[in-house]
Amino acid sequence: MEEEARCFLSRFVEEFPAALEDGSTLPVSPLSRKVSLEELHGESLELGLRLLAARGAPPVLSAILCQAALSHLLQTDLSPFHCPQEAEVNQEEEQKVVLLQSEEVQHLFLNKLIDEGLAWHQNFPQPPPAPSRLHPCFVHAIKNTRRKMEDKHLALAEFNQLFGIQDGVERAYYAVFDGHGGVDAATYAATHLHVALSKQETLQSDAATAFKTAFKHTDDMFRDKAKRERLRSGTTGVVVLIQGQELTVAWLGDSQAMLVRKGQAVTLMDPHKPEREDEKQRIEDLGGCITFMGCWRVNGTYAVSRAIGDFDQKPYVSGDADCSTVQLSGDEDYVLLACDGFFDAVKPTMVPQLVLDALQPVESEEEPGTPLKPSEEQTGQRVVQQLVSNAKEAGSSDNITVMLVFLRPLEQLLSQDSTTGTAQPT
Incomplete structure (x- = not known):
């Protein structure tokens, strides 16, 4: 460096x-x-x-x-x-x-x-140590056919350095926020959630509790800003924290993260949607309802049941995040985060094969039959661009953001069996 x-x-x-x-x-x-x-x-x-x-x-x-x-x-x-x-x-x-x-x-x-x-x-000082395991991260985001781009994302491999944390545990933070009714809530979450997380005393010992507190605190902070500035937007969010050998995902709403291990899709989470039975029951217990208006909506308004913001429909649209944690064993390929503009068009089980296809060498136009030798940066960017194209071609008209964090070298992924399936975290 x-x-x-x-x-x-x-x-x-x-x-x-x-x-x-x-x-x-x-x-x-x-x-x-x-x-x-x-x-x-x-x-x-x-x-x-x-x-x-x-x-x-x-x-x-x-x-x-x-x-x-x-x-x-x-x-x-x-x-x-x-x-x-x-x-x-x-x-x-x-x-x-x-x-x-x-x-x-x-x-x-x-x-x-x-x-x-x-x-x-x-006077160049002796800087704090850089992360020893930098996971290559690639992002592609498009407005698609929507009038405005309301997605935001953040990749922060330097989490510890940004907050001056020196406890010997390496951390990397990745987040995708899908705003609605304006971009204000998504921008706010992308600006403040990781700060709130860094201040939690339970971060190292209990990342799930730290995340839940940070999400709630960010929602409360945005409530004050929304009141001051008369803002009405909301945002779903999915965030991954890699902390040592532990991966924690926290989410509100229908943005999703998935893990791929040895070419197989691993289910990390169940997105919050109004029609999900437990979400429907929670809303009805509060005196609300879900109705079908092109899609299932909370009280005939929002198509998400949990979000930061959307204060006109709190507590029916909940600000309480869910979390899950898996231990990393070293045979994981990558973790993918994306908004519903991607996952409504592409099933998680399809992702491993789509990524594998996009990783295949590209032939030179000038010398057919001769594969190009792109850099890792070029290859990774081509993969996320292709994934976004896959979703668009499958009919997505929404904003699309795809973030791909590789957990081992790209060349290793090409050498493994292309057979895909699903597996549950152990």
Whole structure:
């Protein structure tokens, strides 16, 4: 990492030789106009990672720099950035939560980030260890025939580095969020859920409990923002945390994750849909109903029974996540996360063969019969693009996001038997 990091830092300090001047336009736009103190954590990290990624920073270095800059920011007196009390109708609401002027406070955060970059460039330190097992991750997402793209995703192999966790347990975080009624809830979950998860004391000992608490907390945080800004959107979500030799999946709604082991599909979860018998019973016990209007809907509204947001239909649309955990033995091929735009058109049992087909060598157009030798990056990207195409060709008109995390080298997958089937986790 060191040589790549030094090259990046040289470019970075050339672009940012000193702190941003007061009142100058930010080089990257904040997500919000106003943030609470609690939201500042996620929004600052998102802003910093976005700025550094756009400039080709090594991901581990990005995580370390952003974590350090945020740590310095949170030690600063932020009272000068407090929003003034607004109209009388909002005073009671404003007193409940301190809001900050986002652009002004993010100006300070970016200057902290620039300071970190300058310090590293002048005196390159001994960085914390990078993840020893980097799982190649590939994503392809399309708007498809929908008017707007409301999916969001996040791949964070540098989970520990981003949050300064040094407990000796390696972690990687992967998430897909499928928004509806707007993208706000999906953006919010992609910005804040991993932050909430990192703060759970039970993360190492009981990842399922940590996830459930983090999902609920993120839903509560979004409720406050939705009330302040009159937002009405919601989002399903599926998240995978690989922690040591343990894989935990947590989900709300009908986005899904699946594992493939030795070419066989392993069922990790059962998506939340209104017509699922236990979900139907839960909704009816609360006094609600599900009705068929082209698809099954909760109280004739949403086609999902659990989500972050959708506060006009809480508690019928529940914010309580489910979780499952499997132990990794080393013979797993990959884990795939995708929204319902994929899984409504492609059955999980079809995935292993589709991936295997997409992994096959491609012949050169200039020299027929001669296979090309693409890089792992090119091969992985071709696979996820083909999976999205498969779903579209099978009739999906929804937004489609597919994330594929390989758990062993791609060439090993080509050498195994192409026979597929299903297996349950042990």
